[in-house]
Amino acid sequence: MKRLMTLAALGVAWIAWSCGSGNTAASDDKTAEPVAERNLLYGIPVDDYRVEHGEIAPGETMGRILNRYGVGAATVDRLDRVAKSEFPLGSIRAGNPYTAFIHEDSLNTPHLDYLVYECNASQYVVFALHDADSVSVTLGEKPVSVRRRKKQATIESSLWGAIMREGMPYALAAELEEIYQWSIDFFGIQKGDAFTVIYDERFVDTTAVGIGRVWGAKFSHGGKEYYAVPFRQNDRIQYWDISGGSLRKQLLKAPLKYSRISSRFSNARLHPIYKIYRPHHGVDYAAPKGTPVHAVADGTVTFKGWGGGGGNTLKIKHPGNMMSGYLHLSRFAKGIAKGSRVSQGQLIGYVGSTGASTGPHLDFRLWRNGKPIDPLKAPSEPAEPIAEGNRAAFEFVRDRIVAELEGEVSDSLRITQLDSIRIGR
Template sequence: GVGMGKIHEISLLPDTLFNVRKIKPGNQYAIFIDNDGTTAYFAYEKDLVSYVIIQLNSDTLYAWNGKKSCCNKLKKVSGMIETSLWESMKDSNANPILAIELSEIFAWSIDFFGLQRGDQYKLIYEESFIDSISAGISKIHGAWFKHNGMEFWAIPFIQDGKRSYFDEAGNSLRKAFLKAPLRYSRISSGFSHSRLHPILKISRPHHGIDYAAPVGTPVLTVGDGFVNETGYSKGAGYYVKIKHNSVYATSYLHLSRFGKGVKKGAYVKQGDIIGYVGSTGLSTGPHLDFRFYKNGSAVNPLKVEAPPVEPISEKNSTLFNIMREITMRSLEAFQ
């Protein structure tokens, strides 16, 4: 009961209201009919949270966006790793997305590719629900992780208008370099001064870390810097080189393609996608060959000690100490 003229008007609506090209199969919609049989309204569910309503029974087309009411629940989870952090979250009946949240919070302190069986964790968090369906994790109120016998704390605190995570001493968990350039993967080959090359079958240095991951997995720059070089070579395939400062540089090899806007001279920020895992060049399968350089010499990325960013300021120390005690006691109070 909607004429072609109205349909054309709908297609001309601003993208911020409704974009017909982004209609997704499976999303729900509803059409409301007046008593006289005239089509009055069209409602479309954009996602779990957002919807749009378009009035059709007037000379002028009206449309407005809305959001479903959301309920936040404070929750706790703890667990011990047997196989993986993701599986442990599922076994604890928690949203497995928490595994990603946790890995991002401790990304500068813990190498999540080297987690061990028996490692433990605790989290206090808020999860959003709409119609009893999880709409995602809204906030992490504190976290604790025990890895290789070492304890790591994450205390949230707002400093200079920005919410960040700090350790129990007030040092920022964010450091100059991420521990790894991928969120989830496994190390398939380590840093070595003599390794049998899988294709050439000769021993030669492998001054990098190989991360096995599916083709298309996003590759992140481990730190801020300028793209020094992008290109293709027979050995490295598609590669990106980044200069972070006068001391440190990194390289990312065997990419399937480059990230958007990644070219020589471009500035990138820590965590930006600079490319995607591939198997180009001399490669036996999909992986990322990640290399780290200090003063022009290759060093083992797993042994680089990155300096932290700004710690808790003196003016905020009293309030932070209070928040630290509350957070740590809350985490220690449950198993």
Template sequence: MKSLKFYLAALVLVAAGACRTTTQQAASEIEEPPRNLIYGIDADEYRTQTGEVGPGQTLGGILAGYGVTALQVDRLDRAAKDIFPLRNIRAGHKYTAFIHEDSLYAPHLDYLVYERSATQYVTFGFHDDSVSVSTGEKEFTLRRTKKSAVINSSLWGAIMEQKLPYALASEMEDIYQWTVDFFGIQKGDAFTVIYDERFIDDTIPAGIGRVWGARFTQGGKEYYAIPFRQGGKIQYWEADGGSLRKQLLKAPLKFTRISSKFTYARKHPIYKVYRPHTGVDYAAPKGTPVHAVADGVVTFKGWGGGGGNTLKIKHPGNLMTGYLHLSGFARGISKGSHVSQGQLIGYVGSTGASTGPHLDYRIWKNGTPIDPLKVPQKPSEPISEENRALFEFVRDRISAELNGDLAEELRITQLDSLELPASPAATELAAN
């Protein structure tokens, strides 16, 4: 009888243990409630305050309002120097303070997050006697979009009329800067473009991602832009496989208008006499960035008389370009400097014999002036033969999407590990 009671008691203990184990497992399988993360910080542990940087306001001044000492600000300034210098904050940008209260209910700032842009932010942390600085990016979703527009005045005007992302105009100018004459845009020119648009929380627009293809019509001629990876980087190509990149940029600056063209008989606005003007004048606000139109070496930097602050750059093919009336030169630019295509070299000004801010841009071939708007362009290396079939596969898919509807499963969505689809004949042969 004793042995029977002992056996039953053991069974009860085992059952109880099993029950506890099952309960513990069930409890462990219960998901924790989602944390209220803001900029990666658990906001439920803090009292938060949001604000906006005011005109002339410094980060040190903002932090002082939360009780951060001058010593801590100095430490933060040194820690942030190579990540995000404190002087780089700008009026109008938002910030969020994360504050905790100690046992005496005294407030202490643990974090201040500054929004650099719609998607990027900087987190400044304060932990007892130490500080920290880190950067982050908000999570966003991508929405593939196709838009078309007819131009009435300018590319930027069409972008605004259609309420498209402003960044799209800049992106298209970068893609077509060797091919499309944006200073020669006429009413009736048009474009179609496919791009990824970023959204935060699926509703707030936050810029654009990759441009997956474009077709730009200027003067009745179509210019395609097909993305493809060759030589280790993604570039844009014409429909026939020629590179959109050319020896020279179409212009050395953006967002301007032509105020005077190349001629041998222009009435000078100051001297009131007719004399040659062997360049193109681009009217632009003072300080507008000026870029080198091609790789080359600086042969002159200095005062050019009536041309004011002047740069001259020698390029391959016995070409020379000149940039006149600059307000100043970019840092690091000096005689003998090697510059690359698109590199910042100076800023628009009105120095020398000038009636207003503009860039006088000139080109010489073998020492003879030539019209910058009529320079023959040599394209960069085209699609190689070994990449030709894969490029044509990408081109056909992108073109089909630009020119009509393409099933979502057939769209080109990545450019890093593409494979040609097997032909029907090859598929049938493999099956047999």
């Protein structure tokens, strides 16, 4: 596949070509005429063309668009063959924009030289029609700028609600849930909980196209403050608490996201179908059918199959004589079988309503030494802490991240990279 090129790279390539190779002495010739900068769009000298902008209509094909600009069937077929290894013509989507670059010959006959299709806000494809026998396809990428943000919010109903109310990127909610998934039960956050977060927001021109690294966070929940500080250890960037303990724990707080607790652990719950009081040694998470379910810890699948009233059931054995159970699944994830090794956070199945169930939900259970325990109260040991050899570097990063979370700091004190940290500067 041809390399991705930024506008800057494409611009440099065009200028180098237009100037000719010359010799190295030419750069020292003080009498040489300066090269005028060219007005480039997608790396193409836009002033040389008549430019037309359009949008892919529902059901429209690239062949139909090219035909409209006078490109014959043989050339479209040739372009289709070349594009298969770069960007198949059938990959275009309705609603996405495209730009046509047209020149007119001496008889004022229009010819399409380039058609550029935008895959998303930052990536595009240049279909070049050099002549009837020469076509090419090049992937390009617009320059992305990064702006550092610090935002604060107080929870009124949910983390997502607070994110939307304060106009933060939606992706930030998922990122915070990912960082704190071992420490904070996001089904149990309360009105008045609050958070501060430092993150990079990515832009193409003036359009926000997502977020980059989260540089630090403080989440106040249930009267306790949970800090998240990024630091690289063992060639992996992870998040750590203020004392250097890993936020990653033996068990995830919950095996799925974006749901609510509909029933809790109890020794005497009125069963919604059988209408009798009986133990319910699990937590029910109400969620739409098909919601992904993830393993709460590393382990080995010991049971996969029909569990009677539990419907499609999966059980996983974990270190420390722990066992987790996932009931009422609609189906199991691909590759999951008895004896399979699974990793914490791995997709293992999907929410359903199989067995004795009144609606789609996950009945999640935990056992220690064969005895059922409340998943919402299960203790979880942290992963490996900051190594002593990394302690000074970690504290250097932590102190600056915390200072920025708590107030304003100068640019020189901000942590902007996590490699080659220099201590004492």
